[in-house]
Amino acid sequence: INRLGNVLVPNDSYGTIIEQKMQGLLESLWKEGAREVSGSKLCREIGLRCCNESSILYWAAKNNIPVYVPGITDGAVGYQTWLFSQDHDFKLNLLKDEGELSDLVFTAKKSGALIVGGGISKHHTIWWNQFKDGLDYVVYVSTADEWDGSLSGARPREAVSWGKISEKAKRVMIEGDASLILPVMVSTLVNRLGKA
Incomplete structure (x- = not known):
């Protein structure tokens, strides 16, 4: 069992499953020509390709709502992305997220x-x-x-x-x-x- 904050997560929902899903997702993106993605793009792809209707990322992606995770590299998803980049020409560009956030803030009433x-x-x-x-x-x-x-x-x-x-x-x-x-x-x- 794993603990995320005050939530207990069974092993079949964390660890190996994240490794398998993330490596498969990243391999697909790479084969489709992606060499650099923003954190929000990665969250969107996770929502579209790896999640079901019980997932916030699924619904955000389905409704074209960007999800920004400023600490995305601090955890299992970030680690798997780093691991993938060790033998693939692939980068996670968090500065793209900053540009999008800037646009959102400065255009919001x-x-x-x-x-x-x-x-x-x-x-x-x-x-x-x-x-x-x-x-x-x-x-x-x-x-x-x-x-x-x-x-x-x-x-x-x-x-x-x-x-x-x-x-x-x-x-x-x-x-x-x-x-x-x-x-x-x-x-x-x-x-x-x-x-x-």
Whole structure:
């Protein structure tokens, strides 16, 4: 069994299966002529070729919604991509993602974020939005403490001080376990949208 955060993942859903699927996917892309892809392109291809309807990547790809993973090289997918590149002329170009994010931020009339946890994904989201006067809407969900000075525990007011969240933004910090809070949030949203 494997542990990813507070989620236990059986061996048949992690490890060898990721190696097999990623190596097959990368080999197919390479044979199709791909020598350099962005992280979002790789996520899209994973969604289209390796996932079923229970996958977020599947639905994002099917609906042409880009998925950006700034730390994609920090884990099994990144390792498999690196391993493939050792004997293939293949590169993962994360700067292409940065260009796409820049375009999204600078063309958006408004921006909002649901930030689950902290770390690189949280910072990447708020970082890019400081260049357009900050996020207009933001929900933080985290169990991280504020007192240690970590980014993960930083409250929205800290990002306001940097201009990463607009002073006028609608913002909230929900302290709690995302694996409990997100299902409640989604259920409530679906209920409210169904009544609208």
